[in-house]
Amino acid sequence: MNDTARFPVIADRLSKSFTDKPVLTNLDLAIEPGTVLGLLGANGSGKTTLIKCLLGLLRPSGGQATVFGDPAWDLSAATKERIGYVPQEVATYPWMRVRHVIDYTAAFYPKWNRQLVADLCQRWRLPLDDRSGTLSVGQLQTLGIVLAMGHEPELLILDEPVASLDPSARREFLRMLIDLVDHPNRTVLFSTHITSDLERVASKIALLREGHIEFCGDLDLLKDRVKRLRIMADHDLPASFGIAGALSCQVDGRMAVATVADLSPDDIEAIRTTWKADVTVSDLNLEEIFVELHEHNAPRLAETELTGAIG
Ligand SMILES: Nc1ncnc2c1ncn2[C@@H]1O[C@H](COP(=O)(O)OP(=O)(O)OP(=O)(O)O)[C@@H](O)[C@H]1O
Numbered sequence: 001m002n003d004t005a006r007f008p009v010i011a012d013r014l015s016k017s018f019t020d021k022p023v024l025t026n027l028d029l030a031i032e033p034g035t036v037l038g039l040l041g042a043n044g045s046g047k048t049t050l051i052k053c054l055l056g057l058l059r060p061s062g063g064q065a066t067v068f069g070d071p072a073w074d075l076s077a078a079t080k081e082r083i084g085y086v087p088q089e090v091a092t093y094p095w096m097r098v099r100h101v102i103d104y105t106a107a108f109y110p111k112w113n114r115q116l117v118a119d120l121c122q123r124w125r126l127p128l129d130d131r132s133g134t135l136s137v138g139q140l141q142t143l144g145i146v147l148a149m150g151h152e153p154e155l156l157i158l159d160e161p162v163a164s165l166d167p168s169a170r171r172e173f174l175r176m177l178i179d180l181v182d183h184p185n186r187t188v189l190f191s192t193h194i195t196s197d198l199e200r201v202a203s204k205i206a207l208l209r210e211g212h213i214e215f216c217g218d219l220d221l222l223k224d225r226v227k228r229l230r231i232m233a234d235h236d237l238p239a240s241f242g243i244a245g246a247l248s249c250q251v252d253g254r255m256a257v258a259t260v261a262d263l264s265p266d267d268i269e270a271i272r273t274t275w276k277a278d279v280t281v282s283d284l285n286l287e288e289i290f291v292e293l294h295e296h297n298a299p300r301l302a303e304t305e306l307t308g309a310i311g
Contacts, residue, residue: 003030006032006033007030007031007032007033008033008067008068008154008155008187009029009030009031009054009065009066009067009155009187009189010029010030010031010065010066011027011028011030011050011053011054011063011064011065012028012063012065012066013026013027013028013062013063013064014026014027014028014029014050014053014060014062014063014064014065015027015060015061015062015063015211016046016049016050016053016058016060016061017061022211023046023049023211024046024049024050024060024211025210025211025212026062026063026211026212027050027063027208027211027212027213028213029050029206029213029216031187031189032187032204033184033185033186033187034183034184034185034186034187035187035188035203035204036177036181036187036188036190036201036202036203036204037187037188037189037190037202037203037204037205037206037216038190038198038201038204038205038206038219039051039189039190039191039192039206039208040191040192040198040205040206040207040208040286040290041191041207041208041209042209042294045208045209046208046211047191047208048088048159048191050208051157051159051189051191053065053072054067054072054157054189055067055072055075055083055085056072056073056074056075059073060072060073067079067083067155068082068154068155081109081111081151081153082154082155083153083154083155083156084148084149084151084155084156084157085148085156085157085158085159086141086144086148086156086158086159086161087144087159088159088160090141090143090144090147092132092133092140092143093132094131094132094133095131095133096131096132097128097129097130097131097132098121098126098127098128098129098130098131098132098135098143099128099129101132101143101147102117102128102143102146102147102150105147105150106150109150109151111151111152112151113149113150113151113152114150116149116150116152117149117150120142120146120149120176123172124139124142124146124169124172126139126142126146127139136164137164138164138165138166138169140164141161141162141163141164141165142165142169142173144161145158145161145173145176149176149180154185154186154187155186155188155189156180156186156187156188156189157188157189158188158189158190158191158192159191160191160192160193161173161190161192162174162194162197163193163194170194170197174197174200174201177190177201178201181201181203190202195285195286195287195290196286196287198219198286199219199285199286202219204216204217204218204219205217205218205219205222205286207222207290207293209293209294214293219286222286223283223284223285223286223289225261225262226247226259226260226261226284226289226292227259227263227281227282227283227284228257228258228260228281228282228283228284229243229256229258229259229260229263229268229271229279229280229281230255230256230257230279230280230282231255231256231257231258231271231275231277231278231279232254232277232278232279233254233255233256233275233276233277234254234275234276234277235254235276236253236254237251237253237254237255237256237275238251239251241256241275243258243260243263243267243271245260245261245262245263246258246259246260247259247260247261247293248292259284259292268281
């Protein structure tokens with residue numbers, strides 16, 4: 001089986017620049033079927049650009065992307081029927097009533113699950129008789145989700161779909177997402193800044209930084225790779241104290257707190273003996289890892305698998 005048959009979504013050395021500004025640079029990504037892939041990146045890192053390139057809404061400057069084997073820039077109607085997309089800003093015809101927006105969208109699809117749509121509208125209390133132009137931002141976002149779900153897509157691409165949802169609507173949405181992927185061939189690409197949502201529903205995480213996918217894999221693997229060390233030496237540490245490859249390191253007298261990636265147990269033992277120090281190792285949550293990587297302008301994670309667990 002070739003890769004395009006195995007992976008519903010592939011980006012192969014995908015690049016996208018706007019005039020002379022590179023946003024994506026030789027980006028590689030392959031999403032396995034049945035995955036909820038959480039896409040995480042700083043504002044302006046290129047998440048929407050990547051999503052639009054995958055959907056054929058932007059033409060790449062280099063490389064290529066395929067969705068269900070079709071070139072993303074030239075998706076067939078049959079492939080489009082297998083995709084649901086919730087954009088960052090949902091646009092509808094503002095003069096249409098909500099129920100007419102739904103009927104109008106349903107008319108484009110040979111298969112439409114009216115019961116599912118009715119259930120979702122009821123759960124989210126969508127005012128079906130209101131004109132869509134009068135909906136609040138959050139209501140419009142739920143309508144966008146309903147419209148993307150009606151044809152029961154195999155691939156659902158969500159670009160910050162929950163930013164404006166209230167906590168109960170967000171919880172409902174996450175529950176629905178969990179139900180949705182309880183199906184071996186359903187795949188979800190989910191871009192959001194709400195890391196706790198990703199910890200709840202994402203089976204894999206892709207970190208987008210500096211135009212590349214810096215890490216793509218299980219959240220647990222990412223947590224295994226990035227750890228916090230608290231080092232207490234028996235004498236003051238020099239201001240120049242550092243750990244090779246540390247993402248960040250703060251020194252205060254005898255104590256140092258460092259965030260490290262891919263440090264081996266031998267490296268930790270070396271710190272203990274060199275500095276006659278107690279070293280405690282702790283886990284970080286996804287938000288802390290994200291902040292470490294972005295706020296401290298940390299070096300990129302090496303694209304290697306961890307060879308030995310730290311701890
Ligand atoms: N049509 C465009 N023309 C010029 N520059 C653009 C265009 N679209 C996006 N950009 C630029 O590309 C960069 C990436 O934007 P993009 O919207 O993909 O980021 P993002 O990661 O989705 O951000 P956010 O998290 O804030 O939504 C930004 O610097 C943005 O200004």
